[in-house]
Amino acid sequence: QVQLVESGGGLVQAGDSLRLSCAASGLTFSSYAMGWFRQAPGKEREFVAAISWSGRNTYYADSVKGRFTVSRDNAKNTMYLQMNSLKPEDTAIYYCAADPYYRGSRWHDYAYWGQGTQVTVSS
Numbered sequence: 001q002v003q004l005v006e007s008g009g010g011l012v013q014a015g016d017s018l019r020l021s022c023a024a025s026g027l028t029f030s031s032y033a034m035g036w037f038r039q040a041p042g043k044e045r046e047f048v049a050a051i052s053w054s055g056r057n058t059y060y061a062d063s064v065k066g067r068f069t070v071s072r073d074n075a076k077n078t079m080y081l082q083m084n085s086l087k088p089e090d091t092a093i094y095y096c097a098a099d100p101y102y103r104g105s106r107w108h109d110y111a112y113w114g115q116g117t118q119v120t121v122s123s
Helices: none
Strands: 003-007 010-013 018-025 033-039 046-051 058-060 068-073 078-083 092-099 117-122
Touching (some): 018 033, 018 092, 046 078, 058 068
Antiparallel strands (some): 046 058, 068 078
16 A cells, blocks of 8 residues: 655754655655645645656745755655755644645645654744
């Protein structure tokens, strides 16, 4: 079965960096477009970034543009989210998602989801 496992979250201070990973199994990774989303307590799930099958095309939420970078290594079946200049408002559970079609920011269209990793940014 398809599994997406996020890792790399933690507690950091404002201005620090973190790199999240999303390891995929049970699917042909290079045939899936991927996305990162986040959800803070009491808030709706929010789009963060998306990446195409090859990694050539990426798309970011305005709130993270210039600070976050999404990438993927199809040989390792893994997607990454490099997060720099973190802010307290970045605090959330971060989820990765996969779908055979490019879904961009449309979280409800993604077929597969990971369990999430907590990112907490203190001021």
